[in-house]
Amino acid sequence: MSQNRPPIGRQSKPTFARQVMPAVALTAVGVGFVSLLDGSTSGSVGQTAVAMNPVVDPNAPTTIVADPNATAPAAQPTNTTLAPTPVPATATPVTAAPANATPVTAAPANSGACDGDVVTSPSAQFRYGVIQLQTQFTTANVLCNVTVLQFPNDRRTSVQINNYALPIYNQEAVQNHSAKIRAISGATYSWQAYVAALQAVLDSRP
């Protein structure tokens, strides 16, 4: 039987079906695989999230809120707060920071009370969603408070990672009064978006 096999390098002309079927089958498998990634519904959730939070150019002018008390947690005792709600309009920042993110009351001598301008950052969009910050400055124009208005919370892992990392980023930003923050392993993309959002605010300040 095996001796009837055609010699090396010589094959009979394949039928059209033989040529096309592997490509069709593998394409179907590939498309099926990609659509199954990260749970079968994440695709549509991701899209809704994008639709809800239109992309804001970080270079666009930032919103300066005249009355801090309207939306900002100016009177809040802690400087690091995390708001897990994705819609900024209804954001009521909560102080449910994880245990390892100790509230910081770092107030350098020259900064004075944290009661200056409240500035909302542009939405920094990244692979997993959007990060938007609300910052507050002292009258001497020193960054004294950062609140996260939006972060990606459509995936369980995103929430876990961000609940852990964002309070630490808030704390470092306030301590350093700048966007010079160390990235935390596993939360690098959040870090990049966070820094981009914060830098956009700082760049807009005189």
Place this chain on the structure above:
Amino acid sequence: MPQRTIRMPIRKLRSPGTSLIRDTDVGAVIGFLTLVVVGMWWHHGGMIGFGNSMVLRMTALDQITGLLCSEAGLLGLILVTRTPLLERKYGLDRLLNWHRLLGVAMSLLLILHIVFSVWAWSIPGGVFNAVKSLTGGESYMALTAVGTLFVLLVTLSSLKWFRNQLSYEMWYFIHLTVYVGLAMSFSHQIVLGSDFATDKFARWFWVGLHVVIISWIIWSRWGSLVRASVRPLRVASVTHEAQGVTSVVLQGSHLQQHRAQAGQFYLLRQVVRGRWWQANPFSLSSVPTTAGLRFTIKARGEASEAMTKIRVGTKVIAEGPYGVCTPDAVGDKKALLVAGGVGIGPIVSYLEHLKPSSEPIVLYRAHSDKEVSHLEEIEALVKERNGRVHTLIGPRAKLKVADPFSPNVLLKLIPDLASRVVMVAGPESMVKAVQRGSKAAGVPSENIHAERAWW
């Protein structure tokens, strides 16, 4: 009284047979991998935020270049399995050439991946901080950075200029460190690569794909070496053919089950102290039979010279057969066989296999009479098949014509050249000259077959 041992009649070895793979299947697999890789990237964010900021743009680019770099690497690894599925369709020489091209593509993508990553991480901390993070600050990145250096070193050593400075063995052992390099950089894909760090399904697919391909290499590549080592052949005879040219016949009882075809080649490794780690390709110089495999070897380098001095009885590990340039390409047509120097070996095996209807014409080019081997054998074989032999012997300057393979000279010698199948074996420059000349003389390129992988 006759001996009581049963002697099997000598017969030709069975042909290895052709592969079931088609060109379209190869396209489908490459398309599938690309679809999965790009689809994964797209599904996990892809171009989101691409127009927004430099960080996000560079992040998207470093992701996709990293993934495509891995894909090129995986495809390159599939080729070195030397799986019969691909080898019997395309031949080992072509597989290794594609492997080289994929290696170059992988390295270019790797360099882009590094540039985009450093760029993305340098905002806002600066390039120095980015390099610091990417060579040690981030988890597993120290390991990855060293692995990357290995991979780039291997690519560098394979560039023509560096390759020519190194001995084959030196180059080969440098080349093996690519496995170490790939293993070291794999961890950062899983821990930092956002496609895998947070998506369990994608992670299992990616890890599984690597496990499958590595197991395939171990089974197919290293397994074939182990199988060949367990049952080595032995040198049955060594014959001096011409100055520096020796023919070696290898025998083994398991040749009964072995499959091989005239025109194929083996990687031979003599089991002698200080030599066992060198494997070099040699073409069959007769139709392979159960009586043995004959190779005609010319001392051209340190390794092949050692092979010409091999002793009767030495164990030889023969991996193969490889190659798809076989006399079956002639089919029912007539043949022109062109041999240059020791390229006469495969030509003898082609001749033996050809039908009388092929009326073969042999052109034998050699630099001096002393180099000529197997001439009587060829004359006898050609006579049986109503063909003829032309020898072109002497240094190029002493030949009557400037280019013996120009279309005019070829056509004058062989008026029906255009209807013949041309098979060439010899030095690269001669192979090219014959290909050029016969194409210009009207031979369709699918009827020109050349073997270059032998020594």
